[in-house]
Amino acid sequence: MSEHEYIPKSKFGKWFNDRLPLLTLANHLTDYPTPKNLNYWWTFGGILTFCLITQIVTGLVLAMHYIAHADMAFDSVEHIMRDVNYGWLIRYIHANGASMFFLAVYIHIFRSLFYGSYKAPREIIWIIGIIIYLLMMAAAFLGYVLPWGQMSFWGATVITNLFSAIPLVGEGIVTWLWGGYSVDNPTLTRFFTLHYLIPFLILGLVVLHIWALHVPGNNNPVGIDIQKPSKDTVPFHPYIVIKDGFALLMFMIVFAFFVFYTPNILGHADNYIEANPLVTPAHIVPEWYLLPFYAILRSVPDKLLGVVAMLSAILILAALPWLDTSKIRSAVFRPLYRQFYWILVADVLILGYVGAMPAEGLYLLIARVATAYYFIHFLVILPILGFKEKTIPVPLSITDPVLGGSPNLALAKKNKFEN
Amino acid sequence: MSENKIKRRDFLFTATYAVGAVGVGATVWPMIDQMNPDASVKALASTEVDVSSVSPGKTITVLWRGKPVFIRRRTQEEIQEAKAVKMEELKHPEKDEDRAKNPEWLVMLGVCTHLGCVPLDQKGDYNGWFCPCHGSHYDISGRIRKGPAPTNMEIPEYNFVNSNTIKIG
Numbered sequence: 083m084s085e086h087e088y089i090p091k092s093k094f095g096k097w098f099n100d101r102l103p104l105l106t107l108a109n110h111l112t113d114y115p116t117p118k119n120l121n122y123w124w125t126f127g128g129i130l131t132f133c134l135i136t137q138i139v140t141g142l143v144l145a146m147h148y149i150a151h152a153d154m155a156f157d158s159v160e161h162i163m164r165d166v167n168y169g170w171l172i173r174y175i176h177a178n179g180a181s182m183f184f185l186a187v188y189i190h191i192f193r194s195l196f197y198g199s200y201k202a203p204r205e206i207i208w209i210i211g212i213i214i215y216l217l218m219m220a221a222a223f224l225g226y227v228l229p230w231g232q233m234s235f236w237g238a239t240v241i242t243n244l245f246s247a248i249p250l251v252g253e254g255i256v257t258w259l260w261g262g263y264s265v266d267n268p269t270l271t272r273f274f275t276l277h278y279l280i281p282f283l284i285l286g287l288v289v290l291h292i293w294a295l296h297v298p299g300n301n302n303p304v305g306i307d308i309q310k311p312s313k314d315t316v317p318f319h320p321y322i323v324i325k326d327g328f329a330l331l332m333f334m335i336v337f338a339f340f341v342f343y344t345p346n347i348l349g350h351a352d353n354y355i356e357a358n359p360l361v362t363p364a365h366i367v368p369e370w371y372l373l374p375f376y377a378i379l380r381s382v383p384d385k386l387l388g389v390v391a392m393l394s395a396i397l398i399l400a401a402l403p404w405l406d407t408s409k410i411r412s413a414v415f416r417p418l419y420r421q422f423y424w425i426l427v428a429d430v431l432i433l434g435y436v437g438a439m440p441a442e443g444l445y446l447l448i449a450r451v452a453t454a455y456y457f458i459h460f461l462v463i464l465p466i467l468g469f470k471e472k473t474i475p476v477p478l479s480i481t482d483p484v485l486g487g488s489p490n491l492a493l494a495k496k497n498k499f500e501n
Numbered sequence: 502m503s504e505n506k507i508k509r510r511d512f513l514f515t516a517t518y519a520v521g522a523v524g525v526g527a528t529v530w531p532m533i534d535q536m537n538p539d540a541s542v543k544a545l546a547s548t549e550v551d552v553s554s555v556s557p558g559k560t561i562t563v564l565w566r567g568k569p570v571f572i573r574r575r576t577q578e579e580i581q582e583a584k585a586v587k588m589e590e591l592k593h594p595e596k597d598e599d600r601a602k603n604p605e606w607l608v609m610l611g612v613c614t615h616l617g618c619v620p621l622d623q624k625g626d627y628n629g630w631f632c633p634c635h636g637s638h639y640d641i642s643g644r645i646r647k648g649p650a651p652t653n654m655e656i657p658e659y660n661f662v663n664s665n666t667i668k669i670g
Contacts, residue, residue: 236618236634239616239617239618240616240617240618240634242617243615243616243617244616246616246617257537257538258533258536258537259536260538261536261537261538261539261542262538262542262566262567263538263542263566263567263568264566264567264568265567266542266567268536268538268539268542272536359564359567359568359569360562360564360569360619361619362618362619362620362632362633362634363633364633365633366618366633366634380635380649382649383648383649384649384651385615385616385649385650385651386651388649440636441635441636442636
């Protein structure tokens with residue numbers, strides 16, 4: 083946070099700022115001291131903001147043409163695709179935008195896991211992030227139901243039925259969620275309402291996420307605190323703005339590739355068949371971004387425990403700041419954690435792969451091993467590693483290793499060779 | 502004067518919170534209950550099916566309360582097979598006699614008790630139904646034999662109006 087008191091130059095500016103200090107806020111955001119060693123993995127916060135705005139704007143436009151009724155929803159989506167001017171473009175941006183949003187959020191989360199961004203004093207930022215991630219999954223699921231295709235309908239049936247695993251009140255909750263005895267028109271209308279609401283809840287949480295971030299400031303690749311702002315930081319504008327802007331441009335190329343060249347590759351062909359409550363598609367799979375959790379659900383042979391395992395897999399992340407006992411933030415200085423980190427990345431990718439495969443034979447076995455490892459990583463490896471691991475000494479400041487004058491850097495290099 | 506002594510003001514605070522809580526509860530409940538099945542949904546609670554065209558070994562599927570109901574006319578072999586199963590082999594022990602009042606006709610909700618998919622007819626390891634979503638196998642009485650589903654497929658309330666018509670619900 084900038085320490086100096088900001089005073090607007092113009093007379094009107096002063097008058098306005100005394101009544102509502104928006105200009106002070108704008109000045110804080112512009113001057114916000116940012117660690118100068120941030121790499122491109124730190125550009126995904128900006129990219130995610132772009133994704134959220136894109137989803138809200140395209141979603142607003144789609145809602146002008148979409149009809150939330152079980153008899154008309156499917157046709158209205160086809161109407162958007164065929165008749166509405168640029169409807170195909172707007173819908174493809176919205177549908178692929180959801181995938182791009184998750185792609186960016188997974189990179190953002192794994193960035194935090196590698197550089198220990200969730201550790202003190204940033205636990206609240208991290209927990210708000212997990213809540214945003216949960217809401218993103220809810221919004222994505224609700225949105226996927228709206229076209230009222232076969233995957234929409236059966237995805238909605240399977241996911242709402244997860245609640246029936248709750249003892250005693252489960253069935254009542256499911257009937258309440260449906261507004262009937264099966265997924266039907268009352269379900270569709272409420273899903274549309276909630277799908278419209280959630281992005282604005284996310285927007286509010288993003289403000290809190292950034293507010294909480296601006297209290298301690300950004301973590302950085304070496305994971306140490308800023309020693310001297312004048313030496314270790316650069317102002318957010320123009321340095322980070324330009325860097326984020328460039329990264330966003332690269333990201334938009336990938337985004338545009340999906341929208342214009344393979345707009346349906348991330349979806350399922352079955353969703354171009356209108357919902358039919360009498361026939362379940364032969365192979366039900368969720369969208370790619372939910373597959374690891376789906377694999378965990380299916381790997382447990384008991385209904386209630388499967389649901390518990392799936393929810394725990396997400397909620398365990400919220401406890402991460404306390405499960406990871408190491409005082410060193412960045413994996414750069416944690417040689418063992420770095421290896422376990424990449425094993426975890428592989429584990430999640432494997433879970434995603436088996437989640438897309440039929441739950442039988444070898445796939446089921448792999449899913450079970452990978453599920454067990456996922457929990458072992460967080461509940462056993464991380465707590466023990468903090469005490470057992472021999473870490474590499476961290477530099478004295480962000481600037482030191484750049485100038486090459488740090489005795490710690492020499493020590494770090496020496497240790498690296500010895501190991 | 503003791504610090505812990507209950508004052509008149511404490512009583513007022515407690516009474517105010519209590520009345521406030523009741524008021525909030527009474528206001529929130531309609532907001533929650535409006536999501537439960539409405540009168541028009543509840544009104545569609547029964548349906549009549551003509552089963553005269555169903556030959557032995559065939560299943561028809563009808564929609565009841567938005568859910569599929571399987572009506573299977575079982576062959577003699579299938580009835581024998583369903584009756585021969587020992588109770589200790591079952592995850593959710595139910596006699597076939599209790600599931601099919603008239604053994605020739607099996608009427609049940611075609612909804613997998615795991616996560617609500619519609620199982621496929623004449624599939625799976627037990628000559629009954631197989632759910633493609635998460636691999637639950639049901640026998641020819643609709644009882645769960647293998648897979649994640651916790652219970653047998655549900656038998657709805659139904660009766661024979663005459664020999665050709667079944668009323669479900």
